[in-house]
Amino acid sequence: xxPEQIPGYTYGTDAASDAPLTMEELDRLKEAVWLTADDEQxxxxxxxxxxxxxxxxxxxxxxxxxxxxxxxPYSGHPDGTPNPEYGAASKPRFxxxxxxxxxxxxxxxxxxxxxxxxxxxxxxxxxxTDNADSADQIPLRYLLSFTAVVIATARDYLGAKGASAEQxxxxxxxxxxxxxxHVTVWTRAYVDPANW
Amino acid sequence: xxPEQIPGYTYGTDAASDAPLTMEELDRLKEAVWLTADDEQxxxxxxxxxxxxxxxxxxxxxxxxxxxxxxxPYSGHPDGTPNPEYGAASKPRFxxxxxxxxxxxxxxxxxxxxxxxxxxxxxxxxxxTDNADSADQIPLRYLLSFTAVVIATARDYLGAKGASAEQxxxxxxxxxxxxxxHVTVWTRAYVDPANW
Ligand code: HEM
Ligand code: HEM
Numbered sequence: 151x152x153p154e155q156i157p158g159y160t161y162g163t164d165a166a167s168d169a170p171l172t173m174e175e176l177d178r179l180k181e182a183v184w185l186t187a188d189d190e191q192x193x194x195x196x197x198x199x200x201x202x203x204x205x206x207x208x209x210x211x212x213x214x215x216x217x218x219x220x221x222x223p224y225s226g227h228p229d230g231t232p233n234p235e236y237g238a239a240s241k242p243r244f245x246x247x248x249x250x251x252x253x254x255x256x257x258x259x260x261x262x263x264x265x266x267x268x269x270x271x272x273x274x275x276x277x278x279t280d281n282a283d284s285a286d287q288i289p290l291r292y293l294l295s296f297t298a299v300v301i302a303t304a305r306d307y308l309g310a311k312g313a314s315a316e317q318x319x320x321x322x323x324x325x326x327x328x329x330x331x332h333v334t335v336w337t338r339a340y341v342d343p344a345n346w
Numbered sequence: 347x348x349p350e351q352i353p354g355y356t357y358g359t360d361a362a363s364d365a366p367l368t369m370e371e372l373d374r375l376k377e378a379v380w381l382t383a384d385d386e387q388x389x390x391x392x393x394x395x396x397x398x399x400x401x402x403x404x405x406x407x408x409x410x411x412x413x414x415x416x417x418x419p420y421s422g423h424p425d426g427t428p429n430p431e432y433g434a435a436s437k438p439r440f441x442x443x444x445x446x447x448x449x450x451x452x453x454x455x456x457x458x459x460x461x462x463x464x465x466x467x468x469x470x471x472x473x474x475t476d477n478a479d480s481a482d483q484i485p486l487r488y489l490l491s492f493t494a495v496v497i498a499t500a501r502d503y504l505g506a507k508g509a510s511a512e513q514x515x516x517x518x519x520x521x522x523x524x525x526x527x528h529v530t531v532w533t534r535a536y537v538d539p540a541n542w
Contacts, residue, residue, distance in 0.1 A: 181414050182491035184498070218377050272541070290542050291530050294490075295378035298526035301497065302380070302519040315511055323498040326522075330494035334487050340541045345468070346486050 153249075156242045158279035160266065161250070162259040167275075169258075169265035171338065176261055183331045189324035196321040197252035199311045204248040207307055208241055214299055221292065223285040239280035251328045261335070268336035290340045297333050301326050349446075352438045354475035356462065357446070358455040363471075365454075365461035367534065372457055379527045385520035392517040393448035395507045400444040403503055404437055410495055417488065419481040435476035447524045457531070464532035486536045493529050497522050 153159055160166045200207070215221050222230035225237060247267070254260050269275040271288045304325050309318045338346055349355055356362040396403070411417050418426035421433060443463070450456050465471040467484045500521050505514045534542055 178414070178416060179487060179491050182417075182488050183494035184410065214380065218374070220374060221378075287541070290533065290537055291375060292378050294530040294533060295375050295526055298379035298523040301526075302522045305515065305519070319501065323501070326498045327494040330491055330497075334490040337486065337490060341486055341537055345483070345536045 153246050156246055157239065159243050159246060161254075161263045166259075166262045166266040167269055169261040169335075169338075170343070171261055171265065171335070173258065173261070176256060176335075179331055179334060180256060183327040183334075185324070185327045185331060188320070189327055192320045192324035193252040193328055195313075195317070196308060196325055197249055199308055199313065199321070200248055200252060203307050203310065204245040205241075207248060207303070208244045210303065211244075211296075211299065212237065212241075215296070224288050224292075225284060227283060228285055233282060233284060236277075236280050236282040236284060239282075243279075247332075251332055252325070256331075264332055264335040265338060267332075268339035271336065272339045274339060290337060293333065293336065293340075297329060301329055304329075349442050352442055353435065355439050355442060357450075357459045362455075362458045362462045363465055365457040365531075365534075366539070367457055367461065367531070369454065369457070372452060372531075375527055375530060376452060379523040379530075381520070381523045381527060384516075385523055388516045388520035389448040389524055391509075391513070392504060392521055393445055395504055395509065395517070396444055396448060399503050399506065400441040401437075403444060403499070404440045406499065407440075407492075407495065408433065408437075411492070420484050420488075421480060423479060424481055429478060429480060432473075432476050432478040432480060435478075439475075443528075447528055448521070452527075460528055460531040461534060463528075464535035467532065468535045470535060486533060489529065489532065489536075493525060497525055500525075 153161065212225070215225065219230065222232075226233045250263075266275070270279060271293055273287045276286055276288070277284050305318065305322050308321045308325065309315075313321070349357065408421070411421065415426065418428075422429045446459075462471070466475060467489055469483045472482055472484070473480050501514065501518050504517045504521065505511075509517070
């Protein structure tokens with residue numbers, strides 16, 4: 151409700167990194183995921199359905215990540231023991247991202263904060279926002295592969311409030327495109343610009 | 347039907363590159379996308395539905411790519427003019443990938459050929475199989491962002507043969523996970539191993 155009160159959430163502020171991407175490049179990525187005006191409308195509708203489920207969604211993602219012991223050092227302490235403080239500190243920002251992914255206009259603030267989220271998964275900025283001692287980078291392959299879980303599990307949440315099957319299809323397709331657009335921009339922080 | 351007759355399709359042969367990934371790493375990626383035994387069963391069912399639609403699917407993907415003029419140099423000549431020979435030569439392999447993504451066991455041959463497909467989108471091997479003069483690398487951001495189209499459009503193809511909504515959900519979820527698993531492995535060819 152009051153995202154400006156989420157600690158470390160610097161969307162739209164000067165504290166978010168300047169993205170090394172132009173608005174033209176963003177327009178092209180929007181075309182590449184094929185995000186249409188109807189998808190943008192469907193995302194606004196999805197926001198209403200997901201808003202009070204976002205916290206549960208992130209809880210479920212993390213439960214699934216915790217089933218993979220080799221991932222423990224990335225969200226816990228470097229030896230893999232749990233760090234509930236770090237998890238609690240970053241969770242409201244992750245929750246907020248779900249709403250943002252359905253509602254934020256694709257402008258320069260969007261671009262800057264998505265670049266910032268990418269950096270926060272890499273050596274450049276991971277752990278810094280919450281002063282954690284966790285492993286210093288999520289390997290790109292886990293970020294990408296876990297995207298499948300975020301996309302595939304979204305369907306049930308989108309269907310949980312009685313929307314018709316056709317409406318759920320429409321929102322799920324739009325959400326898929328939005329998630330891939332976000333994650334694609336996040337990967338910029340991992341890759342030599344000549345290859346990205 | 348006879349994949350071994352597809353020119354340049356080196357699945358399971360010594361001509362495919364040796365993937366610099368272990369089977370343990372593959373098992374972890376399979377966990378990361380959350381590909382379950384039920385998903386593997388659903389993929390086998392999807393194969394039956396998609397087999398005779400694969401060619402149409404790839405035609406539709408390419409039609410969509412062609413709507414983005416800035417992508418033309420990657421599949422056409424470097425100046426963006428069309429290269430139908432290159433398109434025709436690579437299409438049967440792309441078609442075959444759709445079947446493979448639903449049917450192939452996740453073994454060393456799989457790993458090697460997925461790494462090979464990644465290389466074939468990069469400077470390392472793009473154009474070589476078909477002797478084309480196209481731009482020498484698909485930027486990673488387009489590979490990733492276009493994945494949204496492959497995933498989102500799959501639903502209608504999966505539903506085109508009368509499967510129940512529940513069955514389509516199940517196959518679509520499994521297909522989403524399989525696509526992300528493939529694309530994740532392909533990205534290895536683009537990224538410094540320390541970040542991947
Ligand atoms: C598609 C997959 C993923 C999504 C959508 C996602 C999303 C997010 C978001 C939105 C944040 C908050 C960023 C901020 O506003 O500060 C975040 C932070 C974080 N994520 Fe991810 N994430 C993904 C994959 C992963 C994976 C695979 C792991 C662990 C193995 C992970 C671990 C973390 C951690 C530890 C943080 C806190 C980073 C920090 O220190 O600032 N994430 N993630
Ligand atoms: C998720 C997105 C994508 C998928 C699933 C995909 C899939 C494939 C597959 C399976 C092949 C055949 C590989 C082989 O067996 O030789 C291929 C080759 C190719 N793809 Fe992609 N591709 C994707 C994105 C793109 C994009 C965005 C472009 C163009 C902008 C593109 C252009 C090509 C070209 C030109 C080839 C031939 C490569 C060569 O010279 O060997 N692909 N793709």
